[in-house]
Amino acid sequence: IELGPTEFRLLHFFMTHAERVYSRTQLLDQVWGTQVFVEERTVDVHIRRLRAALEVTGLDGLIQTVRGSGYRFSTNCP
Numbered sequence: 001i002e003l004g005p006t007e008f009r010l011l012h013f014f015m016t017h018a019e020r021v022y023s024r025t026q027l028l029d030q031v032w033g034t035q036v037f038v039e040e041r042t043v044d045v046h047i048r049r050l051r052a053a054l055e056v057t058g059l060d061g062l063i064q065t066v067r068g069s070g071y072r073f074s075t076n077c078p
Helices: 005-016 024-032 041-055
Strands: 063-066 070-073
Touching: 005 024, 005 041, 005 070, 024 041, 024 070, 041 063
Parallel strands: none
Antiparallel strands: 063 070
């Protein structure tokens, strides 16, 4: 699959921290770094791009939205 650099870092972070829910703020700090000032909704845009890239493999469901909390990477069915 083809991923942009941010989507790659996001996927790598999720895969190395599977099954745990991360808020947008936590993802911004971990993936973008603490010195970058971007809107929290930026995370949503990159999650959407990552899911679209994974969709061709049928694995887009691995990135799960946890309502009111954030996102997680899980190999368990939602």
